[in-house]
Amino acid sequence: MKYAVMQCVNGNYSIVAEYTDNLQGAIVKFHQVCANLWNSQDVIRAQVKIVNEFLETVQGMSESIGHEEPAAE
Numbered sequence: 001m002k003y004a005v006m007q008c009v010n011g012n013y014s015i016v017a018e019y020t021d022n023l024q025g026a027i028v029k030f031h032q033v034c035a036n037l038w039n040s041q042d043v044i045r046a047q048v049k050i051v052n053e054f055l056e057t058v059q060g061m062s063e064s065i066g067h068e069e070p071a072a073e
Contacts, residue, residue, distance in 0.1 A: 002053040005029045009037065009046040026050050030061050037065045044069050
């Protein structure tokens, strides 16, 4: 089975990584991406998922990330 780690950050979609028959690798990458987005100052909202080749979320691996928007000066 093929897997992809996908993200949507501030409205911009991308595939971060693709794996063939390596779910563990996809899970590790998923957690790395989530940690980076939680620690990024310029991320207002994000969604990260592991999906299979049918675009189904794998093992519930989906995380919503949100930070408050910076105050206007």
